[in-house]
Amino acid sequence: xxxxxxxxxxxxxxxxxxxxxxxxxxxxxxxxxxxxxxxxxxxxxxxxxxxxxxxxxxxxxxxxxxxxxxxxxxxxxxxxxxxxxxxxxxxxxxxxxxxxxxxxxxxxxxxxxxxxxxxxxxxxxxxxxxxxxxxxxxxxxxxxxxxxxxxxxxxxxxxxxxxxxxxxxxxxxxxxxxxxxxxxxxxxxxxxxxxxxxxxxxxxxxxxxxxxxxxxxxxxxxxxxxxxxxxxxxxxxxxxxxxxxxxxxxxxxxxxxxxxxxxxxxxxxxxxxxxxxxxxxxxxxxxxxxxxxxxxxxxxxxxxxxxxxxxxxxxxxxxxxxxxxxxxxxxxxxxxxxxxxxxxxxxxxxxxxxxxxxxxxxxxxxxxxxxxxxxxxxxxxxxxxxxxxxxxxx
Amino acid sequence: xxxxxxxxxxxxxxxxxxxxxxxxxxxxxxxxxxxxxxxxxxxxxxxxxxxxxxxxxxxxxxxxxxxxxxxxxxxxxxxxxxxxxxxxxxxxxxxxxxxxxxxxxxxxxxxxxxxxxxxxxxxxxxxxxxxxxxxxxxxxxxxxxxxxxxxxxxxxxxxxxxxxxxxxxxxxxxxxxxxxxxxxxxxxxxxxxxxxxxxxxxxxxxxxxxxxxxxxxxxxxxxxxxxxxxxxxxxxxxxxxxxxxxxxxxxxxxxxxxxxxxxxxxxxxxxxxxxxxxxxxxxxxxxxxxxxxxxxxxxxxxxxxxxxxxxxxxxxxxxxxx
Numbered sequence: 228x229x230x231x232x233x234x235x236x237x238x239x240x241x242x243x244x245x246x247x248x249x250x251x252x253x254x255x256x257x258x259x260x261x262x263x264x265x266x267x268x269x270x271x272x273x274x275x276x277x278x279x280x281x282x283x284x285x286x287x288x289x290x291x292x293x294x295x296x297x298x299x300x301x302x303x304x305x306x307x308x309x310x311x312x313x314x315x316x317x318x319x320x321x322x323x324x325x326x327x328x329x330x331x332x333x334x335x336x337x338x339x340x341x342x343x344x345x346x347x348x349x350x351x352x353x354x355x356x357x358x359x360x361x362x363x364x365x366x367x368x369x370x371x372x373x374x375x376x377x378x379x380x381x382x383x384x385x386x387x388x389x390x391x392x393x394x395x396x397x398x399x400x401x402x403x404x405x406x407x408x409x410x411x412x413x414x415x416x417x418x419x420x421x422x423x424x425x426x427x428x429x430x431x432x433x434x435x436x437x438x439x440x441x442x443x444x445x446x447x448x449x450x451x452x453x454x455x456x457x458x459x460x461x462x463x464x465x466x467x468x469x470x471x472x473x474x475x476x477x478x479x480x481x482x483x484x485x486x487x488x489x490x491x492x493x494x495x496x497x498x499x500x501x502x503x504x505x506x507x508x509x510x511x512x513x514x515x516x517x518x519x520x521x522x523x524x525x526x527x528x529x530x531x532x533x534x535x536x537x538x539x540x541x542x543x544x545x546x547x548x549x550x551x552x553x554x555x556x557x558x559x560x561x562x563x564x565x566x567x568x569x570x571x572x573x574x575x576x577x578x579x580x581x582x583x584x585x586x587x588x589x590x591x592x593x594x595x596x597x598x599x600x601x602x603x604x605x606x607x608x609x610x611x612x613x614x615x616x617x618x619x620x621x
Numbered sequence: 622x623x624x625x626x627x628x629x630x631x632x633x634x635x636x637x638x639x640x641x642x643x644x645x646x647x648x649x650x651x652x653x654x655x656x657x658x659x660x661x662x663x664x665x666x667x668x669x670x671x672x673x674x675x676x677x678x679x680x681x682x683x684x685x686x687x688x689x690x691x692x693x694x695x696x697x698x699x700x701x702x703x704x705x706x707x708x709x710x711x712x713x714x715x716x717x718x719x720x721x722x723x724x725x726x727x728x729x730x731x732x733x734x735x736x737x738x739x740x741x742x743x744x745x746x747x748x749x750x751x752x753x754x755x756x757x758x759x760x761x762x763x764x765x766x767x768x769x770x771x772x773x774x775x776x777x778x779x780x781x782x783x784x785x786x787x788x789x790x791x792x793x794x795x796x797x798x799x800x801x802x803x804x805x806x807x808x809x810x811x812x813x814x815x816x817x818x819x820x821x822x823x824x825x826x827x828x829x830x831x832x833x834x835x836x837x838x839x840x841x842x843x844x845x846x847x848x849x850x851x852x853x854x855x856x857x858x859x860x861x862x863x864x865x866x867x868x869x870x871x872x873x874x875x876x877x878x879x880x881x882x883x884x885x886x887x888x889x890x891x892x893x894x895x896x897x898x899x900x901x902x903x904x905x906x907x908x909x910x911x912x913x914x915x916x917x918x919x920x921x922x923x924x925x926x927x928x929x930x931x932x933x934x935x936x937x938x939x940x941x942x943x
């Protein structure tokens with residue numbers, strides 16, 4: 228036992244931090260980002276890529292021009308919505324990893340409005356879009372309710388359940404785009420009629436030529452509005468108080484008479500619905516049809532976004548835009564795994580940085596101990612400072 | 622459809638899940654939930670394959686794959702055991718990192734061409750047993766046989782040996798284990814590392830034995846997550862995990878085989894007639910995992926057995942209760 232720890236000439240001392248200063252959390256987040264980029268750069272250099280060029284490429288192709296910024300906002304739209312979906316669920320410590328599947332089902336339901344069709348011919352565009360939005364929300368919510376039900380009724384682990392449902396949703400979309408809705412055997416449906424397209428800034432290009440090619444669409448505004456609504460729910464409503472209490476202290480919430488099963492279902496429904504709207508915004512605002520593989524894993528990146536925003540709905544917006552830039556630039560970066568790797572390293576650095584938020588960290592040199600005295604890891608004899616640590620900070 | 626062949630292939634495919642699930646069982650029995658199995662499997666798959674491609678020796682690939690999986694798992698160990706971060710989020714990060722890193726390392730590897738694989742052979746005498754012999758002991762990869770040995774060995778280790786007792790103590794009642802002189806941190810590090818090595822082995826089993834080749838993230842294609850689900854279904858028992866893994870492998874092979882014949886039992890095959898229907902077959906294994914989770918969770922609730930008591934809880938010396 229002791230051989231392992233005995234090999235280190237020092238030990239970490241963690242003292243719980245009673246209160247952290249206001250700037251510590253954002254400073255740590257920034258520091259974690261920097262460290263993550265340095266580590267990623269080192270790995271890139273090892274595998275033979277030029278990290279500086281990769282990073283410059285990311286900045287250039289995402290912020291280099293008005294068109295690039297617009298493309299970044301387009302990419303960030305589904306990320307904001309799925310990021311909110313995750314942030315809301317994670318706030319209750321409900322690990323909804325299924326935003327991807329809920330996004331797909333939302334996209335499917337919104338497509339059904341146009342393709343079945345569920346609205347009579349000649350319906351004005353505004354009504355079609357509104358119905359698609361509602362359908363997208365309901366599709367995602369329904370898909371989210373399945374793991375919610377399994378969790379509250381049978382205690383099924385929601386992480387595994389939502390991941391399995393992601394795979395099922397993926398096959399479900401493939402069934403429809405290869406089967407009943409296929410256009411000539413290609414893995415896509417026919418294009419939606421223009422009434423079912425979310426308006427873009429470039430639609431105004433006839434009046435304002437400068438807007439030509441600016442593809443940012445109304446879904447971005449929907450995403451911003453959603454961020455505000457989720458913020459109102461979480462931070463300013465009685466229901467949000469229940470969510471936060473369950474997240475922070477489920478036992479206290481139970482004693483306070485808060486229905487945990489009911490909240491699991493509600494949060495999963497709203498979370499799934501938000502992801503569903505993201506799917507609707509993608510098919511209606513970007514691809515204008517349902518097709519195979521239209522999401523490059525927005526629902527998974529959303530997990531990191533929610534964490535980076537520390538589950539705060541309003542902070543999801545800037546973080547999602549940052550990741551929108553990363554995904555946009557990542558399409559051209561070789562090797563293709565680089566953006567995913569950077570995302571993983573960022574998340575690791577973030578959670579590792581939290582130790583500084585919760586504890587005062589000190590490095591304690593350990594005096595050399597004869598092997599016999601070192602039985603049991605970090606025996607109290609080594610040094611008083613390395614002894615027991617009491618309590619854990621909030 | 623040759624059911625015997627399907628079952629034999631199911632066992633081979635199930636062996637992949639088996640290694641990952643047994644590794645995860647060991648880590649979770651020590652109280653550490655590691656959701657990074659998918660990432661560790663991918664790293665093992667790519668490192669093992671790359672080693673075999675460059676050295677021509679698949680055995681070296683097995684060794685490097687296990688080391689790579691173990692090394693990656695140490696990241697999780699440091700963050701969750703020493704720094705006491707949330708095990709769920711750290712495991713997710715490990716999957717992201719492992720997946721991305723594997724794709725970076727595997728760049729260009731898909732065009733590597735044929736490599737020499739781990740040996741396949743039949744076991745004399747055992748392969749003569751009717752039904753079971755042709756399925757389980759005929760022309761299987763050596764990894765399948767390693768799997769047969771690993772399961773009882775792990776069970777024996779956990780339930781009948783002194784280190785196994787320490788392992789369970791650390792996962793169930795770490796404070797008591799600590800008081801008795803069992804190093805909680807060291808034990809947890811050790812089993813997270815072993816779990817990572819077994820995940821790496823699972824990855825190498827894909828690329829060097831059962832389904833050779835490198836296909837990016839699709840090489841593992843979510844099977845790490847299925848292994849994590851399997852652990853819950855198996856209620857942390859290696860034997861139940863093996864049963865689940867082989868059953869799952871057989872179902873996957875069955876869904877593949879069902880797409881081919883024009884008729885099944887004299888009826889027209891809906892999956893042959895209309896190809897898009899095969900996507901429902903693709904859903905089947907995942908739906909099966911959901912069903913297994915529901916059954917497993919219900920049984921666990923009824924019998925009041927379940928996860929190791931300290932699963933997911935960082936151990937802090939001197940802190941009482943939870």
